[in-house]
Amino acid sequence: MKRFLAVALLALLLTFGFSFKAIMVTDTGGLGDKSFNDGTWAGVQRAAKELGVEAKVIMSQEQSDYIPNLTKAAEEVSKEKDGGIVFAVGFMMQDALEKVAKQYPSVYFAGIDIEFGKELPNVINFLFKxxxxxxxxxxxxxxxxxxxxxxxxxxxxxxxxxxxxxxxxxxxxxxxxxxxxxxxxxxxxxxxxxxxxxxxxxxxxxxxxxxxxxxxxxxxxxxxxxxxxxxxxxxxxxxxxxxxxxxxxxxxxxxxxxxxxxxxxxxxxxxxxxxxxKGVDTAGYYGVTWAFKGQFKGGLKTLGLKENGVxxxxxxxxxxxxxxxxxxxxxxxxxxxxxxxxxxxxxxxxxxxxxxxxxxxxxxxx
Missing domain, CATH: 3.40.50.2300 (Response regulator)
Known part of the structure; x- marks a missing residue:
């Protein structure tokens, strides 16, 4: 009987999965840049596969897309029972990320190549040497x-x-x-x-x-x-x-x-x-993992040779x-x-x- 219940529970988990979502918003370079957008996305996907959670990407065609896309991503994540994380990729998204993150304080965000004047508790800012x-x-x-x-x-x-x-x-x-x-x-x-x-x-x-x-x-x-x-x-x-x-x-x-x-x-x-x-893939991977496992801590993370971040x-x-x-x-x-x-x-x-x-x-x- 116990074995039957265990198998049934496993089947249920495989059917419905975790209600957690990782969403990456690209800058205008988009996927296919063979550079930091692709690298960050590779890290996000690796973590999502290991954890069995959903990952998706929202492409930005121009800079005016940044705020709407980040807002859309934050809205999606906020509706998930187990939460999630939103990635903003690239320095040019700095102002948009700061604005949207303040509007959604209960949503986790990660910025790649982004630094704020004042740190936000719901945002990890990844910088690299x-x-x-x-x-x-x-x-x-x-x-x-x-x-x-x-x-x-x-x-x-x-x-x-x-x-x-x-x-x-x-x-x-x-x-x-x-x-x-x-x-x-x-x-x-x-x-x-x-x-x-x-x-x-x-x-x-x-x-x-x-x-x-x-x-x-x-x-x-x-x-x-x-x-x-x-x-x-x-x-x-x-x-x-x-x-x-x-x-x-x-x-x-x-x-x-x-x-x-x-x-x-x-x-x-x-x-x-x-x-x-530079370890944009590492940043993508750890951002998702920390958010999923309850180990998320906002603030600046600077990675160099010593940290194997570059x-x-x-x-x-x-x-x-x-x-x-x-x-x-x-x-x-x-x-x-x-x-x-x-x-x-x-x-x-x-x-x-x-x-x-x-x-x-x-x-x-x-």
């Missing part, structure tokens, strides 16, 4: 450039994008300090995040000015940067990873892109040198190329990463700090 992962890829770019010129393409120059730039330039400065190599950084902005063509056009402009490696922190615009590097490299080496690697390992110069937010190395194997990743991709397709053309650079990078985690190197997060940044006192291991 983008500058720390960008430092790592900047160091690699400095070691790998053949022309002595590298590029940076930002979307809109908002704080998360600028932290990527500060870190990237700091990594380049560190390599210059430690190796005496002169490197010029060409900078530009698409002033939006959703148009790959703008990213591609700007990348081709920077390549024409002599850059051979470009780091893009520009959302979907960065997809165009990767496409530009791929097209130029394939004209030289031929299509496919095997041809790219054979050409690069022979010592011939190619054009490279550096991915952002998530591991974008797969988008052009052998051409995407590495990616400066990292560099594993360079699945390019590690042997980097090892051949820039021997010891990855070993040096592991050492410098350790110094950052220990607090012995502070990667700049502002223009003034970048101007003052140096690692001239650091001794690399032999």
């Amino acid at each position: 983008e500058q720390e992962s960008a430092f790592l890829v900047g160091y690699v770019a400095a070691a790998m450039t053949r022309t002595g010129k590298v590029g940076f393409i930002g979307g809109i120059p908002i704080p998360p994008v600028e932290r990527f730039r500060y870190g990237y330039e700091a990594g380049i400065k560190a390599y210059q300090d430690l190796h005496g190599k002169k490197i010029t950084v060409i900078k530009g902005y698409t002033n939006e995040f959703s148009d790959p063509k703008k990213g591609k056009d700007l990348a081709n402009s920077q390549f024409s000015q002599g850059a051979d490696i470009i780091f893009a922190a520009a959302g979907a615009c960065g997809n165009g940067v990767i496409e530009a590097a791929k097209e130029r490299s394939e004209k030289l080496a031929g299509k496919g990873l095997d041809n790219i690697k054979k050409y690069a390992l022979s010592g011939k110069a190619l054009y490279y892109a550096i991915g952002v937010d998530v591991d974008q190395d797969y988008m052009a194997p052998g051409v995407v040198l590495t990616s400066a990743m 990292r560099m991709s594993e360079m699945k397709y390019t590690k042997d190329i980097i090892d051949k053309l820039a021997p010891n650079v990855l070993k040096e990078l592991e050492y410098l990463k350790g110094l950052i985690i220990e607090g012995k190197i502070t990667v700049p997060d502002s223009e003034d700090a970048l101007k003052a940044f140096t690692v001239k006192g650091v001794k690399l291991p032999k």
Whole structure:
């Protein structure tokens, strides 16, 4: 009899599930950006699958959609017996999230790349030390450039994008300090995040000015940067990873892109040198899990290398190329990463700090 009741209860739970809902509201980049919207959604979906709860996404076509979409999501969650959580993805949603969260104090919210002047008890604000992962890829770019010129393409120059730039330039400065190599950084902005063509056009402009490696922190615009590097490299080496690697390992110069937010190395194997990743998937996962398990605590959560909240991709397709053309650079990078985690190197997060940044006192291991 007890066994029958247990089976019946399990069947009931499987039929009706938990009355808990996780809703993600995208910024205008939307799903398919292969960047922070897709990354956050992956984390939300993973948690929802593990917990057996419902997850859905609401797409924003323009900025005027932010408040209506967040309001709609909050209304849906507030009707659930077991509650839920609403995600707002991207710095541009900051004002909308703050306004809606105040109107629905009993609903849990999570903001990605969002910080309020005053914390709200029903909102977790996830920020990331983008500058720390960008430092790592900047160091690699400095070691790998053949022309002595590298590029940076930002979307809109908002704080998360600028932290990527500060870190990237700091990594380049560190390599210059430690190796005496002169490197010029060409900078530009698409002033939006959703148009790959703008990213591609700007990348081709920077390549024409002599850059051979470009780091893009520009959302979907960065997809165009990767496409530009791929097209130029394939004209030289031929299509496919095997041809790219054979050409690069022979010592011939190619054009490279550096991915952002998530591991974008797969988008052009052998051409995407590495990616400066941040744990938007981790934020999505923990936001849902904490809300579901009653462990939600509002306030600011800042994640860096120490918390494994930012990292560099594993360079699945390019590690042997980097090892051949820039021997010891990855070993040096592991050492410098350790110094950052220990607090012995502070990667700049502002223009003034970048101007003052140096690692001239650091001794690399032999």
